[in-house]
Amino acid sequence: MSEAYSYLLPSVNSAFQPIVSLAHLTPLGYEALLRSSINGRPCSPIEAFRRAALVDRTGEFERECVRCHTAQFARRADHESVLFINVQPEVLIHPVHGPGLIADILSCGIPCARLAIEVLETPLPRSQTLVDVANQLRQHGLLIALDDFGAGETNLSRVWDLRPDVVKLDRELIRQAATSHRKARSLRRLVGLLHEIGTLVAIEGVETETEALLCLDCDADFAQGYYFGRPAPLPENGELIVTGTEHLLEDFHSAERIKPIADLVALQPYREAFRDVTHAFCMGESFADIAPRFLALPLSIRMFLLDQHGAQIDRQVESTDHPMRKQSRFPMLGRRKDANWSKRPYFRDAMSHPGETVVSEPYVTSGSMNLCLTLAACVESGGVRYVLCGDVLFEELGSH
Known part of the structure; x- marks a missing residue:
């Protein structure tokens, strides 16, 4: 990061949240989440990137976050877990910071097959440049994930364009589906549609056993949320504690299901x-x-x-x-x-x-x-x- 501007930006640290395979009820990997502070006081990721944008250093700040996440993961993670890294599309397609970011990722020491580049939801219009970058990442062996599907601007066109390996459904979808049989049926059909397109499906924001059981009933592949584990520093043994899985399948077999019409x-x-x-x-x-x-x-x-x-x-x-x-x-x-x-x-x-x-x-x-x-x-x-x-x-x- 530019020395002239680094003092204006928040500090960068990492937390990791498990992403659970619902077939195995164990983490398949972790999403890296930014934990930053300004003068010793915690600063939200939104505020951190807002400050970076004010001094026109979004690209540099994004790259610093990625370097921090990958360095911590490389030191402590096991040899099977996949690291999901959030990246803004605007940085990926930037003529300078896009290639620089890719170079940072390729040189981080983690095998490309264990890195998933999570493209964040954005109002950025359909872009052939973004498609080209996604194809380039895929050629290196990196996985592509699409974040926050069902919120904001994210839509099927982006799924078709980017052909992601994983689509992560916005947390509001599971929250709403847990309150309504009609919405639960719609969520299950959405998961089925995404499977038919050719992508795995992760549901974010799972906070209760009811929501976790619904993820199983909808045939989602992965789930993530406070029910399974809160974001935390990755311990030296590389394994965060996952909660809520011990009796989940047993409860699922006895729970009321989404019935066929x-x-x-x-x-x-x-x-x-x-x-x-x-x-x-x-x-x-x-x-x-x-x-x-x-x-x-x-x-x-x-x-x-x-x-x-x-x-x-x-x-x-x-x-x-x-x-x-x-x-x-x-x-x-x-x-x-x-x-x-x-x-x-x-x-x-x-x-x-x-x-x-x-x-x-x-x-x-x-x-x-x-x-x-x-x-x-x-x-x-x-x-x-x-x-x-x-x-x-x-x-x-x-x-x-």
């Missing part, structure tokens, strides 16, 4: 009513006559009939007086003709499993803007195949 107890009366009206339709009763029987249930909102190509037949039958029914913001979606729902997963699933009742994942219906799920069944009547469908208000299902 089709298994929700509150949905069973709707499945039974749908099965009854489906049977009546197959026996020759008209769609107009059977639909009101399903709509008599409190959260049934509509029924509609599709042909074997997904085209809607005639008008849908709706519970128009339903107090929770929202109105579509798009008038043309109120049309009762010309709609084709072959793109919907429930139609494809029903066609693939004739005679069975399939249950969709929750989704917002375009016709009413309600969060619904659809029951569907591919059946025959008069020698013709149809797909019979019924919508249920999912957003209120849990309270009934």
